[in-house]
Amino acid sequence: MIIGTEPVLSVRNLSTRFMTSSGTVKAVDGVSFDVRKGEIFGIVGESGSGKSVTNLSILRLIPMPPGQIAEGEIMLYGKNLLAANEHELQMVRGGSISMIFQDPMTSLNPLLRVSLQIAEALELHHGLSRKEAEKKAVELLKAVGIPDAERRAQEYPHQFSGGMRQRVMIAMAIGCNPDLLIADEPTTALDVTIQAQILDLIRRLSDTRTMSVILVTHDLGVVAGMCDTVAVMYAGKIVEQASVDPLFREPKHPYTQGLLASVPRIDRAWSERLYSIPGAPPNLVDLPPGCAFAPRCEHAMPICSQSYPPQIEMDDGSGNKRTVRCWLHADNVPGVHR
Ligand code: SF4
Numbered sequence: 001m002i003i004g005t006e007p008v009l010s011v012r013n014l015s016t017r018f019m020t021s022s023g024t025v026k027a028v029d030g031v032s033f034d035v036r037k038g039e040i041f042g043i044v045g046e047s048g049s050g051k052s053v054t055n056l057s058i059l060r061l062i063p064m065p066p067g068q069i070a071e072g073e074i075m076l077y078g079k080n081l082l083a084a085n086e087h088e089l090q091m092v093r094g095g096s097i098s099m100i101f102q103d104p105m106t107s108l109n110p111l112l113r114v115s116l117q118i119a120e121a122l123e124l125h126h127g128l129s130r131k132e133a134e135k136k137a138v139e140l141l142k143a144v145g146i147p148d149a150e151r152r153a154q155e156y157p158h159q160f161s162g163g164m165r166q167r168v169m170i171a172m173a174i175g176c177n178p179d180l181l182i183a184d185e186p187t188t189a190l191d192v193t194i195q196a197q198i199l200d201l202i203r204r205l206s207d208t209r210t211m212s213v214i215l216v217t218h219d220l221g222v223v224a225g226m227c228d229t230v231a232v233m234y235a236g237k238i239v240e241q242a243s244v245d246p247l248f249r250e251p252k253h254p255y256t257q258g259l260l261a262s263v264p265r266i267d268r269a270w271s272e273r274l275y276s277i278p279g280a281p282p283n284l285v286d287l288p289p290g291c292a293f294a295p296r297c298e299h300a301m302p303i304c305s306q307s308y309p310p311q312i313e314m315d316d317g318s319g320n321k322r323t324v325r326c327w328l329h330a331d332n333v334p335g336v337h338r
Contacts, residue, residue, distance in 0.1 A: 001207050002228055007034035007075075008179050008212045009058070009097075014072035016050075016057045019065060023285040027053040029236040031072075035180065038210040040203070042227035042244070044217060044259070046281055050236040051216045055182045058214075059093055060084075077179075095125045098173035102185040104165035108157040114141070115153035118172050125176045140171040144201060163194035167201070174205055181206070184216045199226055220263050224248055232256045235282055235292035242322035250317075252324040254297045291327070303327055 016028040028050045035041045043051045056062050058074050060081065074081040076096060084092065093099075101107050109117055118140055119133035128136065134153070141149035144167040157165055166186060173181055183202060187195035203226060206213050215226060223230050224244060231241040232255065240253040251257045258277040279296035288294060294304040304327055312329045316322035 001210065002036050002039045005036065008037050008077065009035040009214075010073070010075040011054075011058065012073040012075070014054065014057060014074065015070040016053050016062060017068050017070050019068065020285070025284045026236050026287060027284060028057060031233075031236075031238055033231055033238065033241060035212045035214060037179075037212055038206065039229060040206055040213045040215055040227045042215045042217065042223040042230040043233060044220060044223055044230060045233035046218065048281055048284070049233040051233055052184055054233070055099070055184055055214060055216060058182065059097060059099060060089055061093075091125065094121045094173075094178075095176050096178055097180045097182065098176070098178040099182040099184065100166070100169045100173050100186050102188045104162070104169045104189075105157060107169055108165060110157055113154055113156060114160070114168050118153075118168070118175055121172060121175050136175070137171070140175050141168070143174070144168075144171045144205075145197075146171075161194075162190050163198065166190065166194075166198050170198070170201060170205070174209070174211070177209065178211060180212045180214065182214045182216075185218070186215075187222070188217075188219075195222075202226070220248075220259060232259070235287060236284060237292070237325065238323070239293070239326070240322070240324045242316045243318055243320050246316035246318060246320075246322060252314075252322070252329060253326050254299050254328070255293050258296075291325075299328055301327060 012032050014028055014031045018025040018027055031054055033041070043054065045051050053062065057069055058081065062069065069082060072082065076092065081089065081092060115134045115137040118137035119130060122128045122133040122136055123130065138149050138153050141153055146152055146164060146167055160168060186202070187198050190198060199222060202213060205211060217223060227244050230244050230247050231238045232253065233239070234255050240247065240251065240256045247256065248260065251260055261275040262277065264274060277296055282288065282292050288305060290305040290307050291309055294300045297304065309325045309327045310330060311323050311325050313321055313323050
């Protein structure tokens with residue numbers, strides 16, 4: 001449920017690189033987007049498209065070196081996180097912005113009871129005593145649907161199932177009432193029934209707390225069911241961004257069209273061969289000069305491999321703006337007369 005038009009988070013021209021022995025990897029290249037209050041903003045794309053690096057850059061969790069945030073602005077309520085000092089960042093991490101990851105087992109400390117792990121952030125950010133924080137931890141475990149929360153709070157992560165561990169992570173993440181929750185592939189490691197429960201929980205928490213969410217996924221079904229707005233990433237750039245309905249109804253970028261055509265559909269004959277995008281994602285150390293999708297694109301024109309397409313803005317049919325980076329939608333294409 002989006003409230004107002006002012007962004008909670010505004011990312012502008014973000015570029016993150018990694019210096020490797022093979023060369024400079026342009027993992028994120030000139031990415032811009034806004035997330036409004038209560039909005040669920042989906043980021044989709046293949047592995048290596050820059051989804052996770054974008055989100056790690058927002059919280060400045062990129063290992064530096066070899067990583068480097070080369071340029072850009074990350075504004076949280078108008079304050080640039082790239083200019084924040086370490087103390088200010090610590091207050092943001094787990095305070096205004098929380099993050100949950102794909103595999104909760106690697107994010108939880110196996111040696112600490114879960115109540116202590118939840119309590120830690122509450123002591124740091126809200127100044128609660130250990131006793132108060134552990135009491136609040138039990139309330140949070142109840143809020144995310146963990147039965148018998150008083151007893152389970154005293155247990156260790158290995159005593160929880162995968163779905164219950166992800167609920168513990170969500171309890172930790174919402175403990176300080178964040179303005180923004182970043183969920184990076186939160187259900188990939190879970191089976192489908194538990195996936196649906198966790199996604200439903202995130203949606204409910206976003207609605208009841210008017211909490212904004214950035215949801216990173218490669219699952220277009222999850223995007224369709226959860227998100228208000230979607231950004232499609234390819235080779236470190238956002239190639240298309242729109243409200244969810246117009247994007248699914250009428251994808252404009254050939255890469256988005258290919259992703260949607262690759263999803264199995266119940267109304268297709270079982271004998272029909274499932275579409276797959278030809279080729280493989282490019283090497284981010286050695287990107288082609290023009291559109292990085294050109295070697296895989298069936299609509300490629302000569303200009304596509306010479307010059308990177310500009311960002312085209314258009315109305316998405318519901319009064320909202322959509323953007324697409326593709327020469328097919330440019331009014332003036334050098335060398336082409338329409
Ligand atoms: Fe295809 Fe050209 Fe559009 Fe790139 S710019 S997606 S190569 S048509």
